[in-house]
Amino acid sequence: MSDNEQQIKLVLGQPLEADIVSADRSVVLVKAGTMVTQDLMMRLTNWLHEQERLREKQEKTGKKGARHKMRWDILKKLEFEQIVSDRTRKQLEKGCENFFSTIGKKGSPPDIAALEDAVQTMVSESPDNPDMPLKLLEMKKHSSYLFQHAMNCGVIATFVATALKYPTREIAAFALAMMLHDTGLLTVNPDSLNKMELSEKELVDIRNHPRSGYDALRTIPGVDPLALLVAIGHHVYADGSGYPDNVDFHDLPELAHLAVIINDFESLTSEKPLSEAIHMHEAIVAMLRQSEKYHPVMLSHFIRAVGFYPVTTFAQLNTGEVGVVVRNNPENLFLPEIKLVMDENGKRFPSEISVDLMRESDRWITRIKDNI
Template sequence: MLKKIPIHQVQLGMYLQSMEGSWLSHPFWKTKFVLRDPADLEALLTSGVPMVWIDVSKGSDVQDQAVPDTLVQDLVDAPSPASASTPPAEAAPAATVAPGPARVERVSMGSEMGRAAQVVNRSRQAVTALFGEARMGKAIDPEMCLPLVEEVADSVSRNPSALISLARLKTKDDYTYMHSVAVCALMVSLSRQLGLDDTQTREAGLAGLLHDIGKMMMPLDVLNKPGQLTEAEFDIMRSHPMRGYMMLKEGGAVPEAALDVCLHHHEKMDGTGYPQKLKGEQISLLARMGAVCDVYDAITSTRPYKAAWDPAGSIQRMAQWTGQFDPVVFKAFVKSVGIYPVGSLVKLESGRLAVVIDLNPQNLAAPMVRVFYSTKSKLPIPVQMLDLANPANSDRVVGRESPQDWGFTHLDDIWRKT
C-alpha cells in the first residue's frame, strides 16, 4: 500500500517508492529501496525534497510520533561520513554533499563580473606563458601557480558563476589555456560544495590548473585539428595524462594530489576510462572531481571540431551518462553550478523565454533571469530582470530550451550585461 508523507516523517526502515520535486534535487540515483543507512536518511532530510511516497507493505509505516525537530537538526549538523582530513590523493569515498565554508561574503553576479573579467585576463596570460615554457621542456614551479589559484579561489568565493561563466567563453585558439583556468575554478567551487578545507581546496584548484599540461607534449596538428580525429590520432591524445604526469613528476615539486588528477582525470567509475582503467574507489576523490569538471567545461566550450553545448543541456546529458561519474560528486557539482547554470535558456510558465543571469543557492530551480522573448507572439519583448525565488514573483521555470532551436546567437550578450 502506497502512502504519501512529508519529508520530516521519513524514518529508517521505510521503503521509498518515489520522491517529489525536481529529479536533480533528489539525493539518490536510485528509487524503490529500503532506507537503511543513516547517511542516506541525512541526505534525504537535507535535500529539499518536500514529500515522498512509501510502500508500507515493503517497509515501515509512519509511527505515531513524528521525528523530533531536534533530531532532524542533529542529522543536518552531523559530520560528513567522509572525513575532511582524508588526503585527496588517496582513494577516498565521495563526500556527502555539504556546502563548504565561504572565505568571503557572497556578492551578486553583476558585482563580481568586473573583477572576474580581470582575473580571467590575467589568468589567460599567465597560463599561456606557463604552458609555453612547459612545451619547451621547462619544469613547472607550483609556487608560481599558487597566486593565480588564490585569485581564482577568491573570485569563486565572492560569486562562483561570474568567473566560471566568463572562462567558458573561450575561443578556439585559446581553448587549451582557458580550459585549464575554467577547470581550476570549477574544482574550487566543487571543493567548497563538498566541504573540503582550504588546503584541499587549494590543491584541487592547482590540480585543475595543471590537469591538461600533458597536451603541451601533443603535436600541434593533432591538438588543434579542426575535424574529427582518426583512431591513431586519438591514441596520441590519450597519452596526454601519462605525458603530463611524467612531466610534472620530473619537476619534483608538484603535490601528489595534482599529479594524481593529471594522470586520472579521464578514468570512469565503471572502469572504461584511461589510462589505467581504474574503477570505483580505485579513483581518488580529487580525480573523480576532476573528471566531472573537465568534461563539463569541454562540452560547454567551442572546440576546433564542435560547437559548444548550452550549459543546462550539458548538465542534463551528463546526468544520463551512467557509469562515467561518481554520482555524489556529480550531484555536488550540479549544486555548485546550478540546475540551470548562468547562460542557460529557460522557458517560463508565462510562455516567455529568459536567460539565467545568476543562481539562488537556496533554490536552484528558481534562478535570477532576464526575460527577453515571448513564445506566444514569437517576438522579442522588453528585457526584464526577474528573481524567480522572490515570493512576490508568480512566474517559474518549466524547462530548458535549446538556443539552436530558436536561432538565438546573442545569449552571451544578454547574461553578461551588469
C-alpha cells in the first residue's frame, strides 16, 4: 500500500480510528473519533458510489474531476460486510436495467438469461449469515425508485430465503421473481406514482399493475412461473384486501405470500417520492400490527430471519445505556446481543462491551433510536 492510501476499518458503534480524507489529503471528510453509525456507513457508501461513477466518467471523458475526488480503489478497502459484492451488484444492475429498458419494446425480447446469471451469482455469493446488516444493501441510490425497489427486493429475497434454507434453485427463482414483481408499473404513467391525488383512470392503472406485469412477463421466453405468480400476487393480502380483485390469496404459493411481506417491508423502509422511510424495527412493528394481512407462518419466518430488532438497530436500554444490535437470539427475538456504545450519561464507552440480553436479566431494550 502506498503512502497516500488509507485503510480504515469501520466498526459499527465504535469511533473512527483515523480521519477519512480526500485523495489529495486536503480535506478531512470525516474526523477521527466520529461514532460509526449505520447512517454514517450508508452515507459513506452512497458517496463512494458517486465517486466511482465520477471516476468512470472521468476515465471516459479524460476530464479532471471535482477537488474532493477520492480514489475509489483506496476507499473500497473500508471494511464492512455486504450481502452483495460490488461486482455482483453491478452485474445485477446491468441485467436489471437492460431487462426493464427492453420490456414492451419491439425487437428481440428482454434478456432474462443475463439477469438470471447475475441472480445466480448473488445467490451463490450470499453468505448464510443471519447477522448481516440488512440495511446496508440499500447502498445504491438510483434515480428511479422502481429500479431501486426491484434491486432491494431481490437482495432481501436472497437474504430471507437463504436464512429459511430454501434450496438454491428456489432462492434464485424467488430473487429473480422479486426483481421483476413490479414490471407492470412500467406501463403506468410515472407521474401517477409521484402524486397524492389520483384520477379514476390512474387508480385503475395502478391497481392493474400486477395483472399487466403478469401479462408482460408471460410473453417473455424463459421466465419462471414463480415470477408470474409473484407479479400477480404481490398485493394480495390474507384478509381479502389488496388487488387485483379476482386473485385469491389461497391460490398463491407460499413464496408469493413471502413476496407480499418483502414488498411491504422494502416499501416502508425506503425513501419514496411520497413518503419517508421508517426504521426497519418500526416496519416490523407496523406489519405485526396488521398481521391479519399476511400469511402467518411466512410473517413469522420473515421476522425470524430479519430480527425483531434487526442487526444495526440502535437501542436504548432501561439503564439509560445505548447499544447497537449485533446478533439476534433465535430463542428470544426481544433479547438480542448488543454492543454498548454509550453510558447512561451519553458518554462513549472507551472500548467495545458486548452484552447478551438473554443472559442479563437487569438490562432490556426500552426503545430504539434512529441515530445517536
